[in-house]
Amino acid sequence: MTAEPRPVDRCFWTPGVWMLTALMAAAALTLILRFAFGLGMVTNLDNAHPWGIWIGIDVAAGVALAAGGFTTAFLGHILGRHYYEPVTRPALLTAALGYTMVAFAVFVDLGRSWAIWKFLVFQNHRSVLFEVGICVMTYLLVLWIELLPAVAARLGRRVRLLGWIDRGVRKTMGAFIILGVVLSCCHQSSLGSLMVIAPTKLHPLWYTPWLPLHFLLSAIAVGFPMVVVETGLATRSLHLDSEMPVLVPLSRLAAAALGVALVVRLGDFVARESHLFIDGSGASISLLVELVLGGVLPLIMLLIPAVRRSRGGLFVAAALVVLGVLINRINVFVVALSPPFAEHAYVPAAGELIITAGSVAALMFLYRAAVTYLPILSARKLEEVH
Amino acid sequence: MITSRRSFLQVATTVAGASTLPVAARAWESRAPDNPFACLVDLTRCIGCRKCEEACNRVNDLPAPAQSFEDLRTLKSERRPTTTAYTVINRYTTGVLGSGHRQQPIYVKVQCMHCQDPACASACPTGAMAKQANGAVTYDPSQCIGCRYCLIACPFQIPAYEYERALTPRVRKCTFCFERLEVGKLPACAAICPADAIVFGRRRQLLVEAKRRIRERPARYVSHIYGEHEVGGTSWLYLSGVPFPHLAFPNLPSQAIPRPTESIQHALFHNLWSPAALFALLAAVMAVTRRNDDERPGTKGGES
Numbered sequence: 303m304t305a306e307p308r309p310v311d312r313c314f315w316t317p318g319v320w321m322l323t324a325l326m327a328a329a330a331l332t333l334i335l336r337f338a339f340g341l342g343m344v345t346n347l348d349n350a351h352p353w354g355i356w357i358g359i360d361v362a363a364g365v366a367l368a369a370g371g372f373t374t375a376f377l378g379h380i381l382g383r384h385y386y387e388p389v390t391r392p393a394l395l396t397a398a399l400g401y402t403m404v405a406f407a408v409f410v411d412l413g414r415s416w417a418i419w420k421f422l423v424f425q426n427h428r429s430v431l432f433e434v435g436i437c438v439m440t441y442l443l444v445l446w447i448e449l450l451p452a453v454a455a456r457l458g459r460r461v462r463l464l465g466w467i468d469r470g471v472r473k474t475m476g477a478f479i480i481l482g483v484v485l486s487c488c489h490q491s492s493l494g495s496l497m498v499i500a501p502t503k504l505h506p507l508w509y510t511p512w513l514p515l516h517f518l519l520s521a522i523a524v525g526f527p528m529v530v531v532e533t534g535l536a537t538r539s540l541h542l543d544s545e546m547p548v549l550v551p552l553s554r555l556a557a558a559a560l561g562v563a564l565v566v567r568l569g570d571f572v573a574r575e576s577h578l579f580i581d582g583s584g585a586s587i588s589l590l591v592e593l594v595l596g597g598v599l600p601l602i603m604l605l606i607p608a609v610r611r612s613r614g615g616l617f618v619a620a621a622l623v624v625l626g627v628l629i630n631r632i633n634v635f636v637v638a639l640s641p642p643f644a645e646h647a648y649v650p651a652a653g654e655l656i657i658t659a660g661s662v663a664a665l666m667f668l669y670r671a672a673v674t675y676l677p678i679l680s681a682r683k684l685e686e687v688h
Numbered sequence: 689m690i691t692s693r694r695s696f697l698q699v700a701t702t703v704a705g706a707s708t709l710p711v712a713a714r715a716w717e718s719r720a721p722d723n724p725f726a727c728l729v730d731l732t733r734c735i736g737c738r739k740c741e742e743a744c745n746r747v748n749d750l751p752a753p754a755q756s757f758e759d760l761r762t763l764k765s766e767r768r769p770t771t772t773a774y775t776v777i778n779r780y781t782t783g784v785l786g787s788g789h790r791q792q793p794i795y796v797k798v799q800c801m802h803c804q805d806p807a808c809a810s811a812c813p814t815g816a817m818a819k820q821a822n823g824a825v826t827y828d829p830s831q832c833i834g835c836r837y838c839l840i841a842c843p844f845q846i847p848a849y850e851y852e853r854a855l856t857p858r859v860r861k862c863t864f865c866f867e868r869l870e871v872g873k874l875p876a877c878a879a880i881c882p883a884d885a886i887v888f889g890r891r892r893q894l895l896v897e898a899k900r901r902i903r904e905r906p907a908r909y910v911s912h913i914y915g916e917h918e919v920g921g922t923s924w925l926y927l928s929g930v931p932f933p934h935l936a937f938p939n940l941p942s943q944a945i946p947r948p949t950e951s952i953q954h955a956l957f958h959n960l961w962s963p964a965a966l967f968a969l970l971a972a973v974m975a976v977t978r979r980n981d982d983e984r985p986g987t988k989g990g991e992s
Contacts (some may be wrong), residue, residue: 340850340857343852349845353837376970396959413832425815428694428953430811480974487966497840500945500947502843502938502945530889642843
């Protein structure tokens with residue numbers, strides 16, 4: 303528990319890692335098709351449905367689920383709760399890798415990937431997407447600067463430049479941590495503003511000008527549950543000591559944040575009479591899954607002390623919150639889009655699913671590689687565990 | 689990389705240096721041109737000859753269609769503008785009986801409406817979509833990054849995307865014949881229309897003309913000029929003998945589509961006041977907690 307972060311000495315090439323590699327290889331082949339023959343070759347996107355799961359899952363949900371980075375940075379470094387430090391570095395790593403995959407997904411989804419730099423030159427300051435792009439790009443840079451001490455500790459002597467930069471940014475690390483939290487608040491909320499531009503095309507179950515507030519609050523609410531889920535998976539997969547002493551108090555904060563997000567969301571929902579649109583449709587079911595299974599149920603679970611103290615109970619509750627936010631982002635960006643002249647509904651193509659699965663696999667692969675080679679986790683040596 | 693670092697420094701220095709006083713959000717202002725070029729389409733005059741489609745195809749150098757423009761069987765299915773057809777004519781039968789007690793068809797020309805405050809131009813992160821002073825909403829592929837946010841934003845579902853092109857896909861839509869307007873010519877479709885169904889002119893004058901037609905022949909028209917108020921007004925205006933919802937015109941609010949997002953963005957990020965204020969607040973909190981840490985080194989603990 304009190305150990306300093308250090309590389310874990312577990313076998314890297316497990317069967318699970320081989321499976322991740324296979325998924326990444328399939329995605330790589332699909333990427334060749336996408337770049338050789340265009341978006342139409344591997345996606346089911348059309349003029350009525352210009353955005354699919356790459357935007358809904360890889361970008362929107364990816365950004366939301368990387369919220370563990372800024373929420374733990376706020377708790378550990380700005381409020382100075384050093385008690386939570388064992389989880390801040392893994393959360394930071396997950397955020398850095400998550401945002402890197404978000405940037406990669408944007409690159410793949412852009413029709414003119416090679417022209418991505420142009421949004422820095424031709425800036426339209428009225429565009430929400432411009433602001434989101436600038437924030438995400440800057441935050442990605444800030445995340446890697448925050449992660450620099452961990453990388454430099456391992457490679458700083460071999461790569462002189464790295465050590466030099468590391469010593470330079472160490473003095474101003476506080477400013478970078480604060481900037482990271484500020485940038486997160488900006489773009490987490492603005493991701494919600496994105497769809498406010500389509501009031502007549504967004505299903506009334508989801509359309510509200512308060513979308514940016516809901517996106518910010520749900521991102522804050524999913525931050526700690528995501529840490530619980532990641533830590534749970536890592537602990538199990540890497541045979542680490544239980545982090546429950548850190549996670550249990552974290553789960554009380556998670557319950558509070560989730561409670562606030564849900565009360566605001568449901569208040570707005572009822573105030574604009576969106577509940578009148580709940581019928582037997584697929585959209586309604588998707589909404590109920592998001593709100594009840596991914597919101598109300600885990601909140602009740604997290605409010606029960608016995609659930610918070612049980613490893614399995616806490617993991618399930620946290621996983622449900624993560625699921626709820628994931629479904630919410632898919633709902634807002636994909637399910638809610640109701641184009642006036644759609645010939646058929648959008649169903650993701652195999653190519654889209656393969657690339658999304660490959661991105662998630664790459665994320666897990668890179669996480670495992672990073673904790674194997676860099677001082678991220680506060681883990682005991684393998685022989686000490688057994 | 690260099691550019692992104694520069695933008696980062698810009699943000700960082702602005703955040704550090706900006707005033708932390710919130711600037712009162714000004715009311716949203718329309719950027720619509722005062723009295724732009726416009727077209728008035730009178731659906732009671734359109735005979736569905738598709739000459740406008742043909743002229744559009746010719747002046748824009750678009751590929752020949754699978755079925756010729758004379759082939760009226762094309763009208764059997766409801767079409768949308770595509771990457772190779774910036775305007776299409778659709779036929780509707782709404783139960784209105786014409787001569788010989790046969791259902792009288794109504795033809796509807798579909799193209800970009802050239803909104804006064806276009807959602808596509810507000811959405812576009814690079815300004816590739818822009819409302820020109822003469823009224824045309826234009827697209828510049830050299831500024832486009834291919835995000836397709838314009839397709840999301842358009843309430844009329846007009847822009848079409850070249851999904852099949854690998855390297856240089858473009859957004860395709862009616863240009864209002866921007867180059868022709870600049871040299872004093874009419875849009876190709878308005879110029880060729882043999883039935884006088886498309887009248888080209890200035891928006892205010894065309895609204896006067898439309899109201900005159902409704903006033904003089906109230907039985908011929910529904911009392912609604914589509915595009916006068918829809919989404920804050922459009923440069924293409926329509927007159928019809930049957931209610932517009934029967935002809936697949938979207939039922940749209942009179943508020944300009946970009947207004948909510950632009951108001952939110954302006955209120956939150958004008959002079960970056962809110963990020964600057966949040967930065968200052970967090971810096972103050974961090975300073976306090978660090979001082980407390982120094983004073984009480986043994987009390988690092990979490991709540992349980």
